[in-house]
Amino acid sequence: MAILLGIETTTTNCSVALSKDDVILAFKEDMGLDYSHAERLHLYIAEVLQEANIPKSEIDAVAVSKGPGSYTGLRIGVSAAKGLCYALNVPLIATNTLKALAIQANQSGDEFKYIIPVLDARRMEVYSAVFNPVFDEIRSIEAQIVEESSFLNYLDSGKVLFIGNGAAKLKDLIKHPNARFNDKALPSAREMMPLALAKYKISDTEDVAYFEPFYLKDFFVTSKKK
Known part of the structure; x- marks a missing residue:
């Protein structure tokens, strides 16, 4: 039995899922057009755990969507996933967005x-x-x-x-x-979970300290027009 937490933040969709083997126990996401990851991600993590009545200590691994996608969204999702992995001493799994x-x-x-x-x-x-x-x-x-x-x-x-x-x-x-x-579909934590479970079963995990999202292109900042 594996309890996995999945985090998807590569686009405007802030999405979190909790699964037990191949069954989704709880799922939360915001399909709005604005980036809400900083405000909602940790709230959604707490809510899926509460809905499933699963304490954090029972999580076996944390999965994160690795990109490509929004630079800021990827940073927020990966930072949250790494923090949980360090705190719970569980492996990190990166899934193909x-x-x-x-x-x-x-x-x-x-x-x-x-x-x-x-x-x-x-x-x-x-x-x-x-x-x-x-x-x-x-x-x-x-x-x-x-x-x-x-x-x-x-x-x-x-x-x-x-x-x-x-x-x-x-x-x-x-x-x-x-x-x-x-053109309405966005990456979601729901579809992440089978990919994460397959990787968990073969111990295909990441080095938490050194893992970086797959940006594909360099991030740059443009100047605001006057």
Whole structure:
């Protein structure tokens, strides 16, 4: 039996789940458009533990979505996860953000040749990866500028689902008949938990002291316009 706490803060969605083996015991998230992680994350952690009637001391591992995504969101989520791991002396598990997002394609009821999770980055850029219907990674994570011809090799071979807030950029560009879009989906702790459990079972954990989120691109600050 494994009790796992999952933290997802890579986008505006502040999401926390508590699971016992493959069963979600409690789940909280804020799907709003504003970043609320600093205010809500620790509150949500306390609430899922209370709802499940599980004390912190019974947590076997803490899982965190490793990115890519919002620099600030990633820092908040990873800092909280590390703090819990140090305090409870439990392992840290890092899960693939885009794979967890791709898993939400199961909720559509459709069959796709490829599932392409896309997270919004700056300007016309997205973070993306490509998965097959059983969520094997066909193409690794990239930061790319999207245009009309993006992903054409996948679209020409079958129906493709673009899922994530980055799909909004693709809707106006890609008119291929095989393209489908879900731009409302955001990475969630709910889909993290099966990935975290699989890693826990084989002791695929991180060094708490040295683990860093997967930013993919360097963080920079722009000056405010006068």
